[in-house]
Amino acid sequence: xxxxxxxxxxxxxxxxxxxxxxxxxxxxxxxxxxxxxxxxxxxxxxxxxxxxxxxxxxxxxxxxxxxxxxxxxxxxxxxxxxxxxxxx
Numbered sequence: 296x297x298x299x300x301x302x303x304x305x306x307x308x309x310x311x312x313x314x315x316x317x318x319x320x321x322x323x324x325x326x327x328x329x330x331x332x333x334x335x336x337x338x339x340x341x342x343x344x345x346x347x348x349x350x351x352x353x354x355x356x357x358x359x360x361x362x363x364x365x366x367x368x369x370x371x372x373x374x375x376x377x378x379x380x381x382x383x
Contacts, residue, residue, distance in 0.1 A: 308342050314370045316340040316363055
């Protein structure tokens with residue numbers, strides 16, 4: 296997979312696996328079309344295409360959303376600590 300920016304809402308982002316919040320996602324070609332053999336992969340929420348993120352959020356109850364937000368916040372803080380990032 297090409298690293299870098301997301302080409303469109305269906306294109307996978309760079310797979311970084313930072314948060315540990317995994318979902319099953321069908322593997323697609325570069326244009327975002329599912330490949331014919333129907334392969335699936337475990338992909339972290341933040342690495343999913345925007346369209347898939349929105350779909351998943353729409354299906355989550357409030358308790359699940361809260362848990363995911365806290366996990367993502369902790370991930371951001373951990374990255375900031377490890378890279379010594381402080382903004383003013």
